Amino acid sequence: MDGGNEILSGPKLVTEGEWAGWRTWSGLDAFEDQTGPFYYREENGVVRSAFRAEPRHMNGGGFMHGGCMMTFADYSLFTIAWRELTDMRAVTVSLNGEFLGPAKAGDLVESTGEVTKAGGSLLFVRGLISTGGAPMLNFSGVIKKIRPR
Amino acid sequence: MDGGNEILSGPKLVTEGEWAGWRTWSGLDAFEDQTGPFYYREENGVVRSAFRAEPRHMNGGGFMHGGCMMTFADYSLFTIAWRELTDMRAVTVSLNGEFLGPAKAGDLVESTGEVTKAGGSLLFVRGLISTGGAPMLNFSGVIKKIRPR
Amino acid sequence: MDGGNEILSGPKLVTEGEWAGWRTWSGLDAFEDQTGPFYYREENGVVRSAFRAEPRHMNGGGFMHGGCMMTFADYSLFTIAWRELTDMRAVTVSLNGEFLGPAKAGDLVESTGEVTKAGGSLLFVRGLISTGGAPMLNFSGVIKKIRPR
Amino acid sequence: MDGGNEILSGPKLVTEGEWAGWRTWSGLDAFEDQTGPFYYREENGVVRSAFRAEPRHMNGGGFMHGGCMMTFADYSLFTIAWRELTDMRAVTVSLNGEFLGPAKAGDLVESTGEVTKAGGSLLFVRGLISTGGAPMLNFSGVIKKIRPR
Secondary structure (H helix, E strand, O other): OOOHHHHOOOOEEOOOOOOOOOEEOOOOOHHHHHHOOOEEEEEOOEEEEEEEOOHHHEOOOOOEOHHHHHHHHHHHHHHHOHHHOOOEEEEEEEEEEEEOOOOOOOOEEEEEEEEEEEOOOEEEEEEEEEEOOEEEEEEEEEEEEEEEO | OOOHHHHOOOOEEOOOOOOOOOEEOOOOOHHHHHHOOOEEEEEOOEEEEEEEOOHHHEOOOOOEOHHHHHHHHHHHHHHHOHHHHOOEEEEEEEEEEEEOOOOOOOOEEEEEEEEEEEOOOEEEEEEEEEEOOEEEEEEEEEEEEEEEO | OOOHHHHOOOOEEOOOOOOOOOEEOOOOOHHHHHHOOOEEEEEOOEEEEEEEOOHHHEOOOOOEOHHHHHHHHHHHHHHHOHHHHOOEEEEEEEEEEEEOOOOOOOOEEEEEEEEEEEOOOEEEEEEEEEEOOEEEEEEEEEEEEEEEO | OOOHHHHOOOOEEOOOOOOOOOEEOOOOOHHHHHHOOOEEEEEOOEEEEEEEOOHHHEOOOOOEOHHHHHHHHHHHHHHHOHHHOOOEEEEEEEEEEEEOOOOOOOOEEEEEEEEEEEOOOEEEEEEEEEEOOEEEEEEEEEEEEEEEO
16 A cells, blocks of 8 residues: 555665765656655664655645655655565555645755554554755654565 | 645536546646546535546555555545635645555546534545545545635 | 453443443443443444543533543444454554544533454544534544454 | 643642642643543653553553543643643644553653644644653644633
8 A cells, every 4th residue: 555565675775966875766666756756864773765846746836735745754654664674565554644834846855753663563653754944744654564575 | 735725726627538527627736737637526415536546656566555545635635625615725734544455557546525524714524535445545634724815 | 552352341231221222341441431431332233332421521621521532432443343353352553533523511422433444453443423413523543453352 | 622721720830749840730620630630840841741550541451541541642732732822722623643552550651742833823743652661652633722811
C-alpha cells in the first residue's frame, strides 16, 4: 500500500547536482518518481528527507497540495525507519497528518522524525515536515513488516 | 494546504469519453492534474469521486501508492463537502487514513463519504476509498473555511 | 493496551433495569467499570453500544469530557469487532477521533460502526458516537489480535 | 468537549506529598478527578504532566486501559499548550493516538510534548506518554480556542 518496498532495493547515492550526497531510489517507485523524486540522508543518526517544491506540487491556491505533503510523509515513514526495514518488505497500516503551514514553489521541503516503537511486526513512526524552519505537517503512522525479501 | 479552493471555481461537466456525466476541475489544481485528474458526481444526494488507476500511481510493489490514496482522500474531503463550501475558500486541517487494501493498474478507484458535522468554521468529513467493492482506505478529516471567495 | 480482552471472557446479559437485554462485562475491566459501565447489544447484525451520561463524565464546562468519549470509542472498537475476536486476545494499535458535538449529564450516549477490514492479524474499525441522533465523535482504529485465549 | 476550560480557572500548587511542587486543577473537572487526578509542572520551558497508575486504571489484561491513556493525552494537549490558552476557553477538535507500550499499577506515567503550530483560532499539539523512559502512547491533536473567559 505504499513505497516502502523500494527502500530495500538499495537506494542510489547521488553524486552531482543539488542532491549530491543524498540517496534516492528514483526509478523503483512510479508514484514517488512522478511526485518527487524525493531524497534522504542520514547525518549523525538523524534521517533527513527532502525535495524541492515545484509549481506542479501546488494546489489551486498556489500552495503545496495536502496530498503532496501526505505522499512525502508516507515516504518519510520508510526513510525514518529504514534501519528497521533492511531486507524486509513493509506496508503502511495508518497515516495521520495535521497541516501546520504552507510551502510555495521553490521552497526546500524537509522531513525528520523518529521511530517511537519498533515491535516485532509493527513499527511506529512520527515526524515533522517543514520548510526553512517553518512547520508544514505533523505526521505519525504505523508500518507493518510483511515478509523478508 | 489542499485543493479545496478549486471546487469553488466551478467544476466542468465532462461530455464524452469514460467520464461523460462526471465533473472535474482539471486545469485548476496542478498537483491534482498531475496525480489524477480525479472526477466526481452526485447521485441521489451521494457524492461519488473516482479515477482510473494507472501504472504511474503504483509503488515499487505494483500496488497503488499510499500517497496516491491520501491525495485522492484529500480531494474527496472537498467533493463530499462541496455543498458546504460554495463560494468559500477552505483548507485541510487534518487528514487521517487507515490502509485497508490494494488497487492495481486498471482498477476503477472510487470514494464516498459524508459530512459528519458542519460547524461555523470547521467541517468534519469521513469517507471510504474502494475498488470493485473492496475497501482500500478509510479516511477522516477536518476542513477549515477560511474566507468567502 | 485496552479492554479488548474482556469481551472474550463472556459478557453477561442484563436481565433487569434500564439495561435489560443488553450485555456487559462489568467486573472484568477496572477502568471500564470506573468510567462506565458500558453496555452493548446486537440488533439485526448491527452492534450498538451505550451508556448513560452522568455528572462524573463531564469536564469543567459541563460537557462530556473528550477522554470519556475516547474511552467509550476504544471500548466500541471491540464491541463492533466482537465476532472477529471470539477466543482471541487483542489490543488497540491506534485510535483516532474527531469531536463533533457535546453530551450533557442525563444523555443516552450510543455508538455504532463497522469493521472496514478484517485481516489475519489486524482489524480495522470505524464508528460514530452520538446522543439523540446528534453526532459526538467520529472514530477509527486498528486492533491487533495477539493470541488465542 | 474536553477539560481545557479548567486550565484557565487557575491550577493549584500542591505543597505536600508525592506531588509537592506540581500543579493541579483537581476539583474543577469531574471526569479528570475521577480518572486522575493528573498533575503538571513546567521545568526549563518544558511542560511535564504525570500521574501514578493504580489498579483502577487497568484493563482486564492488567495493563493501563487505552481510554485512560487517551484521557491523559487529551489533558496533556491543554497542559502543553497552556501558555497559548491563558484567559481563553478551548475545546479539542481532534485527537489521534498510537499505542506503543503498556503501564502497570504503580508505574509513574508522564507526558511531554510541544505546540507544533499556534494559529489564531487553532492550536496544534503533539506529545508522547511514557513510563520509566518506555514509550506508551504517541499522540497529536488540534485544539480550537472558542472565546475569552
